[in-house]
Amino acid sequence: MKKRLAAIDVGTTKITTIMGDADDSGIRIMGVGTVPSLGLQKGMVVNLNEARDAIKRSVTMAEQSAGYRIESAVINITGRHIHSSNNRGVIAISRKDEIIRQADVNRALEVAKNTAIPADRRLLHLLPLDFTVDGQEGVKSPVGMHGFKLEVETHMVTGSATAVENLSKCVKAAGIVIDEMVFSPLACAEAVLSADELQDGVILADIGGGTTDIAVFKDGKPIHTSVLPVAGYQVTHDISVGLGVSWELAEEIKLRYGNVYPVDEKSSDQEVTEGGHTFPLSQVSEIIRSRVEEMVRLALLEVPGEDYQSLLRGGVVLTGGTCNLPGIAELGAEVAHLPVRIGMPPAMYGVSEKLNDPSFATSLGLIMWKAKTRNEMQAAPSTSPSEGGGLFGLFRKK
Template sequence: MKKTRLAAIDVGTTKVCTIMADADEAGIRVLGVGVTPSRGLQKGMVVNLNEARDAIKRSVGMAEQSAGYKLDTATVSITGRHIHSTNNRGVVAISRREETVRPPDVARVLEVARNVTIPGDRRMLHLLPLAYTVDGQEGVKNPVGMHGFKLEVETHMVTASATSLENLVKCFKGAGVSVDEMIFSPLSSAEATLSTDEMQNGVVLADIGGGTTDIAVYKDGNIIHTSVLPVAGYQITHDISVGLGVSWELAEQIKMKYGSVFPIAGDSEEMLSEGGNSFPHSQLTEIIRSRLEEMVRLVLMEVPTEDYQNLLRGGMVFTGGSANLPGLAELGAEVTRLPVRVGMPPAMYGVSEKLNDPAFATAIGLIMWKANDRTGIPVKATAGPSEGGGKFLGLFRKK
């Protein structure tokens, strides 16, 4: 049974997570995990090359020690407000005598869709084929073998700042890691947390990290919109710090220990104490609820239609570290009137106990992405709602 080695590194504002694994027909087995505090990044962008490089190196070293071999190449995540997305079409004629769509025609129409003018300071990150049209017949998933004279494709194109890409690649190179592929974070998070039915019916994923909230909207099984909000867990901690008059570090401790959206039932005035400071639990929950309610509404504003209830019949899924705040799903349902749940990555075999948490959805999704894409093997896990997010065409172009 042939095994394929996989490696993924999620570099976020608050943590760096490295996963080393192998995959075969039986599924994915995690061999090594390294999680360290992140340094040198703000809102997904490198602000200190040396600090970011050292944080990546520490995370990789921990994973290598557990796995027992050296990590050379990895699939990595990227996010930040510099990432933009748009939908674009490509059209080609089928000129052969038999007028049958063949794989070279599909490659040609994707190349046409990709050949749009991109500013010199930007690079294409992904070109994701959504659906094909053959002689006016829309919604075709695989046109190969179909009879027709004209082939069209609708694509979702994601571009990123060339400077941001190159700075991140420098950090990995300095840590001794070659970048195999860069994946926009919400795409990998969706791979780990969304079901096929949700993607088909229409769903919005919001990955609330430390510095950004990454958004992906799916409909009819396809990604139709992605974006990044510059508000996330950091803003919640900041509000607690200001509201309670404590340091940012103590506010983070309070959030992790006592944070929730709703007061404790029957005792909303219970006094809490941390670091020599006392405050009512209701005050803390009011601060958290206000910020999270604003974030839920900001996510809704990113949905590309005002009739979001009709588009998002699959509802809303929250993941990321801040999705662990108790009551978030209930608050989301109250605000949106949609089905809302917290997206957990699937449990996997091996040394993966700490990964069964929304905070690691992106990292797990990176591994699943490569297992689905490179090996063509259906992902199997011991638990979790995900059925795999399918295959995408990922493109990372260097200068």
Template structure:
């Protein structure tokens, strides 16, 4: 199968690296063709801190996915997270030369490109510019201004910013692993694609993706992304606490957390004990499950409270900004027992666990529908969507070229030339964007 027909999402996490190959089937669902995962050794809190180890881990995951599917991986869509990610709100406007013409894609693109020119702090780069609402000649709360008349086009933007060095390091790892970087996207956005429904995004929802090294937050309201944040704590900190609190090695702490861990200490009886083999002939250790869940509880409360501060910063307590659909938990950390109840208790908001199975074809493996793979599935969806957009653009450009060649009557030639000019402008703005993206 040629590369054109399938796409690849690559999730470079703190605990695992997942490569997932898939394509869209005739029903618009994602059909997973192969998946590979490896232990992530060179990433700390979502940021690459050992290039060589990360390249090795990426290659392992990619080789496994290729062996599973019998396909060759060329280009990938990668997720970015980490404590260096921050977001800001920004408003900008353009004055249109001719207000007698309707607003079109070019105008929106011009406005977006203007935001990419924003001066950032040294060493920072804009990753995403996400339009929220538009204003046309002072008329507010317009979701889609294409086709309207107006001289002044304004918009509020949610701008996501990250460290240039971290982004370049990811790019370097991808290239050195023998792959092409097709696109880079914010991980909470990818996860939200995979686990949230359109109704939830309309009603207002907070997606909390609890990974190994970071906890990512994305807030939607009225179908638009309103707030994103990355909190530099995740499941690994809980494991670290168990390791310290019970004086055991990390591997045992991780197993304890997965098998017996609970975020709610009240449900364990005092006499429930688990025995852990000692190292090299030493006596086995006995740990009460009540103590274990107390250690987990303390750290989980801290993580959830930090996320709740971000939700309050967005303005959830205002009537107009209320998140009616509550909270959706996803990521590997969301599988912790009784976490849902604890989050509901702390925040007072309805909570559910998000599984990425809604967009997957019916015959997908049950394993892939786990919250663990939410980001990877989201990245794959992003890759498929981008591929479709590019394909459509190529078809449109071909049609325009044919129209230019066939444009006999003056009117036809004029419109065709105008269309041809638009695609030239498109190419120019893409070049500009590339230039800005690569600017140091």
């Protein structure tokens, strides 16, 4: 039986609404609506009315393409207000049979969650990483095991209550019920990371327009997530300052001539003219390269521990609109001394041709997340509403 799904990717440079049908054979994209983003800066709402209207336009465009209305959708959230931490919850098993049940797992997670969430923060994700039963570490699923003490190591993602409520208000004002808020790099991972990369250790850097969203995975689980306040906007800003042109012209130059590596020796002195300004292509490449190299180094600094190369045996995956710059993967490999590839979202049936681009990785990841969540809930009807979900078996709160 087909299930209708909808996702809204609220980004700094664009807002994308995707509508689709999901069944046992996969997801079929029924409608897509992409509009320029307004009212947002670095992932956060700065003008409620502009953001609401932009979301409305995106939704309307997708509905017209699909031929039916959206009632609810999963949406993403990002921004420097998002924080993550690893916390531990410990409980005693006091029943006579000493058998660990799902209720005990839930209780341990509640203990981990209640360690420290200030009143001005909202819980977005509570991710169980590992369980320990009576000192035995590395337990993947403790339910059914015998034990006196259960410990759980979790990765917690929280957001500013103000930022969460402002984004919620914009989406609801556009007439959409929010199924769930998903931290952007976790949704993006659904679309671009392989099971082997997740297991071996990988860092995902989603370089968008306003922010670079980071997620580090090991043994199939996210062990660190963060948001960097540098992304494609800074590349354009550097071109604007370096060439002495307007921001709009700098963006056009980036899209038309942008390349991470300087041009070859034969054309190193080649000059082009745009908007009445003449400049050498080599200068554009040098400006872009300097900023991109900085972003890659900043992303690597987010990896826990000192020896990131041994942790990231799966390498580095770069995605997001900025990764359309030619040469960015080669520069990433040069800086990280690790395999680097561009994360492309998977091809899907339906009206999805324009989505075959790294700039739509989060958009498609959101609808894949929702499809997987529904499948898991159907497969485990006894599970509480806060469990399951997505690639990592996450415990989440809206």
